[in-house]
Amino acid sequence: MVDVLERPATLAEPPHEAHGPTGLLKWLTTTDHKVIGLSYTVTAVIMMVIGGALAEIIRAQLASPNGTLVSLAQFNELFTMHGSVMIYLFAGPFAFGALANIIVPIQIGAPDMAFPRLNALSYWLYLTGAITMLSGFFTAGGAANFGWVGYAPLSNSLNTPGAGADLWIGGLLLTGFSAIFTGVNLVATIFYLRAPGMTMFRMPIFTWNLLVTAILILLAFPVLTAGLIMLYADRHFGTHIFSVAGGGVPVLWQHIFWFWGHPEVYILALPFFGMVTEIIAVFSRKPVFGYKGMVFATISIAALSLGVWAHHMFTTGVVLLPFFSMMSLLIAVPTGIKIFNWIGTMWRGEIWFSTAMLMALGFLVTFLIGGLTGIYLASPPLDFFTHDTYFVVAHFHSVVMALVLAGMAGLYYWGPKFTGYLLNETIGKVQFWFLFVGTQVFTLPLYLLGLRGMPRRMAVYPHDPQWQFLNDLSSVGAILIGVSTLLFVANLVVSWKRYPAGDNPWDGQTLEWFTTSPPPHHNFYRLPPIRSERPTWDHNHPDHRALPHGHRVEAPE
């Protein structure tokens, strides 16, 4: 069944409701971006719980110097699959699969994604990719165990035989294609399905960030896919692309992997930057400070991110240090602009400390710690000193945990829009403090551990009181984070269909807050005139409306 849609005019008749299959068949056959987005959300949150459980086992093992909870081989599987699940199966799909799918079409006034069936295919490839990668645990040789970066020649068939590594490659191929198709869909949707008056520079920052993310996906993911095919060929078809013995170049894998891998950091981060931008503006009761600055900062970060891959390879000794150091340091400039603009948005705002806002503020602090330590690592002399130590682990866990805080902010902020119900704010705030404090207790000792020389990926370590104390402290942080996850699950149960949200519970500014909660089939019964980047605010607060040339008038007191 195909719906030929006309644009909903102001006060038009409501479009007809969804039709077709129901129950399980509805889920299997749906092409509705909201249902697909919800499927992504549920799957990604399950992946977060699995990845988190693996992390808890890792921290339990490291709580004592000669931990015996798992074997050395199992520990290798644990850190490999923890990283793989969190990066490939949770953070990315949650950002550009889940929330982007649900929110972007509604933010721009579109009835659906441009290619609904391709969108559904993306989800099925993601789900089957996740199942493929995780099924390695059930094979005789266990799951992949060469680290989430799959470095050659460690990942060749001689050093890592068995089905687990092949399932890792296969799962990554499927999820990679899923990401590429989602990227195509997002670009086409944003370029072709915007509502009348929604010019590019009136798009919400979240949508802008997703557009840039989608383009980064299209630039980076095909490189990884090609690399994975080469790796598989080396493992099974007798090629020697990454093998010195056959005339190949192992470091080529690192070039290929990190040409995808560093943009991937921003593929993960930019959607969350967008979420935080929206949330800070709404809960400060102000427009985004420096809208165009934010847009150009996002584009600059994305462009620079493709030229910094080899800062992960400083210690190989075969990369151009000044070029990659300079490019990496440059990223701090647009990122700093973003942080300045977030603070500018809050400045003299009427701040509402909701759970979403607290999570966004927690993101800001945690991301700042992770970002500043990233500047150290962009300097080759400092990187040589800390490479492959817990300092690097601490740096990227600060960044990733900041994104988890931002993701939680997004769930508390947009959850009511796509479920129709609010989450309990009291439990949410308790969850925030567990998550925020837990994150710092978990990551900050790891910086010191790294500076005191502890290498990463070790299942056991020498008995050193300082190392053990810092490891214990970090494990306590991991427990606090685990408690925060349980509180979130408890909140879902307690709040289940209990607190009706209404259409616009936060007095939101962008178009998704103009439609019903949850939105109807094909999203809108009517559209407001779009004359600024916050049309719903303009409609609901005519006395605060933006003037055409961008200046704003405030209501007289």
Added chain:
Amino acid sequence: MRVEARFLLSLGLFFGIVGLIYWLWSGEDAGGVMLGAAMLLGFLPGGYYYYWSRRMRPRPEDDPQATTASGSGVVGAFPGSSIWPFTLGMGAFFTVLALVFGIWLLVPGLGLVTWALFGGVAESRRGGGV
């Protein structure tokens, strides 16, 4: 359409300049090729959009003064539901599993992929372009 074109062309130009500097300075081929490919991925769609932006009138979504009425008409044809994405996804799943567990899995894998491709095309012909 012009903003979209400028956005993509600017990215292509940036990657071209950075790629050239990198390749001349480092002499390393892999990175040079990948940055060159990134440049093309900016220029190809950017050039397409630029070509059309000079030959068509601004769309309602490009017009800051557009009203909802000015964008009235058919937006597109959207499938209400379809089994073919699921079928294609399962076909891809079995095809990838064939790389690990045995070539025989290509039979259901490629079978489902072929079935889904024909089914999807037939569905589009029956119901309109999607």
